[in-house]
Amino acid sequence: MQQRIEIFKALSDETRLRILNLFIKTGKNLCVCELMDGLKLPQYTISKALQVLKNINLLKYEKEGTWVYYKLNEDLPENKLLIKFLKAFLQTEVFEEDEKRIADRLSLRENDKCVVGIIPEKELLKLIKDKK
Amino acid sequence: MQQRIEIFKALSDETRLRILNLFIKTGKNLCVCELMDGLKLPQYTISKALQVLKNINLLKYEKEGTWVYYKLNEDLPENKLLIKFLKAFLQTEVFEEDEKRIADRLSLRENDKCVVGIIPEKELLKLIKDKK
DNA sequence: TTAATATATGCTCAATAATGCATATATTTA
DNA sequence: TAAATATATGCATTATTGAGCATATATTAA
Numbered sequence: 001m002q003q004r005i006e007i008f009k010a011l012s013d014e015t016r017l018r019i020l021n022l023f024i025k026t027g028k029n030l031c032v033c034e035l036m037d038g039l040k041l042p043q044y045t046i047s048k049a050l051q052v053l054k055n056i057n058l059l060k061y062e063k064e065g066t067w068v069y070y071k072l073n074e075d076l077p078e079n080k081l082l083i084k085f086l087k088a089f090l091q092t093e094v095f096e097e098d099e100k101r102i103a104d105r106l107s108l109r110e111n112d113k114c115v116v117g118i119i120p121e122k123e124l125l126k127l128i129k130d131k132k
Numbered sequence: 133m134q135q136r137i138e139i140f141k142a143l144s145d146e147t148r149l150r151i152l153n154l155f156i157k158t159g160k161n162l163c164v165c166e167l168m169d170g171l172k173l174p175q176y177t178i179s180k181a182l183q184v185l186k187n188i189n190l191l192k193y194e195k196e197g198t199w200v201y202y203k204l205n206e207d208l209p210e211n212k213l214l215i216k217f218l219k220a221f222l223q224t225e226v227f228e229e230d231e232k233r234i235a236d237r238l239s240l241r242e243n244d245k246c247v248v249g250i251i252p253e254k255e256l257l258k259l260i261k262d263k264k
Numbered sequence: 265t266t267a268a269t270a271t272a273t274g275c276t277c278a279a280t281a282a283t284g285c286a287t288a289t290a291t292t293t294a
Numbered sequence: 295t296a297a298a299t300a301t302a303t304g305c306a307t308t309a310t311t312g313a314g315c316a317t318a319t320a321t322t323a324a
Contacts, residue, residue, distance in 0.1 A: 005145065
C-alpha cells in the first residue's frame with residue numbers, strides 16, 4: 001500500500017512531471033545537465049527530482065564516466081501501465097517550451113552522447129545557433 | 133499543470149485510495165456512513181477524504197434527504213483513462229477486509245438505499261448476523 | 265419549533281515535504 | 295597528485311498536509 005502511495009506522491013510535483021514528460025516525449029536517455037537546460041532549473045533541483053523518480057523505480061540510470069544517463073524503466077512490468085497512462089495524461093501543450101529547449105540541447109550531442117556539460121546559458125545559445 | 137498535480141496529490145493518501153477502491157470494486161454509489169463501516173474510520177475522516185476526491189472531479193454526489201451518495205464520475209471524459217488505470221493499479225489483496233465489510237454493510241440496504249445510518253459497531257454486527 | 269440524525273468544516277498541533285545553499289563524492293584529465 | 299567537472303546529498307528554513315476534536319449545517323420527524 002505504502003509503495004503505491006509513494007508512486008502518486010512522486011508524481012505530485014511540477015518539476016518531476018516536467019522531467020517525466022521529457023523522457024516520454026524524447027524517448028531518449030537524458031543526463032542531468034541536459035535536463036537542467038531543458039527545464040531551466042538548477043542542478044540540485046534536477047538531481048533531487050531524479051532521485052525521487054528513481055526511488056519508485058520509474059527511472060533507471062547508467063553511468064558513463066562522470067555523466068549519468070537516466071531513462072524510463074520500461075522493462076519493469078508494473079511500469080508499463082503507468083507509463084502508458086502518463087503518455088496520455090501528459091498530452092498537453094504546457095510543456096512545449098521544455099520540449100523545444102531539450103530538442104535544441106540534444107542537437108549538440110555527438111554520437112548520441114552528451115559532450116557539453118554544464119555551461120552558461122549565453123554560451124549554450126551560441127552553440128545552438130551555430131549548429132543550426 | 134497545477135490541476136494535474138492536484139490529481140496525483142489527491143491519490144497520495146491511504147484513506148482516499150481505500151475509498152476509491154471501494155467505489156471501483158462495488159461499482160455502486162456509497163454514502164458516508166457506509167464508507168465509515170467499510171473503512172472503520174471516523175465520519176470526519178471519510179467526509180474530508182470525499183471532499184478532496186470531489187474537488188478533482190473524480191467523484192460526484194447526489195443528496196437524498198440527509199443522506200449523500202457519492203459515486204465515481206465516470207461520464208467525465210478526462211476521467212475515463214484515470215479510472216481505467218486505477219482499476220488495474222488497485223488490483224491487489226490489501227483491500228480485502230474493506231471489501232468484505234462494505235459488502236456486509238451493503239447487504240443491509242433496502243431498495244438499494246441506505247437505511248441504517250451511523251450505528252455502533254456492535255449493533256451493526258448484530259444486524260449483519262441476523263440478515264445472514 | 266425542537267430534537268435527532270447525516271454530513272461538512274474550522275481550528276490547532278504534529279508530521280511531512282519542498283527550497284536553496286553549501287558541500288561531498290566520483291571520475292577524468294593535466 | 296592536483297585541478298576540473300558532473301552529479302549527489304546534508305542541512306536549515308519554510309510551506310504543505312494530515313489527524314483529531316469540536317462544532318456547524320441541513321434535513322427530517324416529533
